[in-house]
Amino acid sequence: MHPRAGQQARPEDLVDLDALLGAYDQRRPDMGDPAQRVVFGTSGHRGSSLDGAFNESHILAIAQSVAEYRASQGIDGPLFIGRDTHGLSEPAFRTTLEVLIANGVEVMIDSRDGFTPTPAVSHAILTHNRTNSRQADGVLITPSHNPPRDGGIKYNPPSGGPAGSDATAAIAARANQLIEGGLADVKRVSFDKAQAEAGRFDFLSAYIDDLPSVLDLDLIRDAGVRIGADPLGGAAVAYWGEVANRHRLNLTVVNDAVDPRWAFMPLDADGKIRMDCSSPSAMANLIGMMQGGSAYDVAFGNDADADRHGIVTPDGGLMNPNHFLAAAIAYLFANRPGWGADVAVGKTLVSSSMIDRVVAGLGRRLLEVPVGFKHFVPGLLDGSVGFGGEESAGASFLRRDGSVWSTDKDGLLLCLLAAEIQARTGQSASQLYAGLTDRYGAPAYARIDAPADRAQKARLAALSPADVTAQTLAGQPIVDIMTKASGNGEAIGGLKVVTADAWFAARPSGTEDVYKIYAESFLGPDHLAQVQGEAKQVVGAALAG
Template structure:
């Protein structure tokens, strides 16, 4: 924990905007450096212009690769293009638009010339595709909750959610080829021409007006739930006020500041500015505002592209994302009569096993997937999965009639669900979770990092169950060893070891020389510590073998 975690950033913590934007134009990536090549992670290509990892060359090449990919896939409908409030998002938006228009793509940009949350783009794609044979897709310019120095770009195909590995691998490979060829094959028109050619779409109205199809906002209004919303300087800044006005909610936007330096933000646990609404340190302002007051029943926070949710309650503080996922599932599957009995629940392998117990208690089917929201897309799209959620505070769920709402994470939706829970039950989501622990037990959950070389990380990602020789973990017999996900059979890129009352999962980091150990125990903090200690030994033995 950094010594100033949770305290407002100082001038020396802030980025130099001029240097950051100048580097976007001036720096040419060194393709001999792996960190400077185009690489799509679980949420697109991310990096900083200052590191040669997110520069104009990258974006021009990615945009050209996307144009070629969609043509090869015969995607001939409009492409919805949105951006968040990061400093690098504006120049990247301009570069992307210049290339897409030059390639003859019908691009739709925000009619209000504003910022666009990720869920609003997913919602727009799916709404269009329900009514049209010419299928739409989308591009989002965002690095999500990453620090202000970073930029990001991700592609959403006609399924509306994050692109699968096959698509992103093809786009990345072609983009790197284009950069290595000096961008000579990239088509481009001046921005003024591209901006004038692009069509306009009112993302805000389309999303906000349709919310009652997914949520019971009448019960929120009638119960008089008092809400504070903090967009954390992100793309939701205009959306919360519009939601309050359109649906008559007692909702106050307590911070309307948009500052690409994020000078108002408290530092995260590592001392960096990071708009992570699941972090108590980053959410310190909102948590402090809620302590010892009676003005608001709930407070919400979102990250920069509003695909994550942060829920603060007076009786529980900032809810752990795992806790809110469990409470949301318990509530939804008892209050959505339009969802069929066969509709299942999606979770990642590193999310809390409290979800497993809640789902079993509901008599529902559990769909456990690898990390990455893209794994929930098929189930949400066809309505076979009612809820998909990640431990990192990203989730979405179906409309009230059991049809798809978004296939990307929706932080606005999950925040408003907390208000619906409060309005209908008269108690907070944190109180609902406490009731669940009375029934199912109270798990202790933590994540830690362990050092690993690049070779060790590659070995970890390729392990099989046979590589684990241990038969017990922290005093309990091992009942399962997983390297593929039960929900879809996909590789998890690591290892999960399960006992009756505990588990751990180990996955290599994509950006650092460490592997991540997620662990949980229903036998208390001391048992969790034993699980964590033995997890390292189990992984080290498997890697050595």
């Protein structure tokens, strides 16, 4: 923990915007450095122009590659493009638009020339594709909750959610080829021409006016739930006020500042500015506001592209994301009669097994998938999965009639769900979770890192269950060893070991020389520590073997 975690950022903590933007235009990537090549992770390509990892060359190549990819797939409808408030998002947006228009793509940009949350783009794609044979797709210019020095770009195909690995691998490979070829095959027009030829779409109205199809906003309004909303300087900044006005909710935007340096943010746990709405350090301002006789029944925050949620209650402070996922699932499946009896619950395999117990209590089917929201897309799209959530505070769920709402993470949706829970039950979401622990037990959950070099990380990602020789974990027999997710049979890129009351999962980091150990125990913190210690031994033995 950084000594100033949770404290206001100082001038020396802020990014130099002139240097950041200058590097975007002027710096050329060294393609011999793996860190400067185009690499699509679970949420697109991210990096900083200051590191040669997110520069104009990258965006020119990625945009050209996207244009070629969608043409190869027969996607000939409009492409919806949104951007967040990061400093690099504006120049990357301009570059992307110049290339897409030059390639003859019908691009739809925000009619208000504003910032666009990720879920609003997913919603726009799906709404268009519901009634049009010419299928739409989208591009998001955002590094999500990453620090102000970073930029990001991701592609959403006609399914509306994050692209699968086949698509992202093809897009990244072609983009790197284009950069290595000196960008000779990249088509481009001036920004003035691109802006003049782009279509306009009112993302804000389309999204906000459709919210009653997925949430009971009348109930929230009639119950008089007092809501405080903090966009954390992100793309939801214009949305929350309109949600309040159009649906007549007692909702106050407690912070409407937009600053690409994020000077108003407290430092995160590691001392960096990071708009992580699941972090108590980053959310210190909102947590403090809710203490000592708050004027609000519930408050919440979002990250920069509003695909994540952070829920703060007067009685519980900032809810652990796993706790809110469990509470949301318990509430939704008891209060959505339009969802069929066979509709499943989706979770990532590193999310709390409290969800497993709640789902079993509901008599529902659990779909456990690898890390990455893309794994929920098929089920949310066809309505067979009612809720998909991941431990990093990202989730979405179906409309009230059981049809698809969004196939990307929707932070605004989950925040408003906390208000609906308060309105219907008279309890906060944290009180609802406390009731679940009375019934199912109270788990202790944590994530730690352990050192691993590149070769060890590759070995970890390729392990099979047979590589684990241990029979017990923290005093209990091992009942399952997984290298593929039970929900869809996809490789998890690591290992999960399960006992009756505990589990751990180990996955290599994509950016650091470490692997991540997620662990949980229903036998208390001391047992969790024992699980974590033995997890390192189990993984170490498997890597050595």
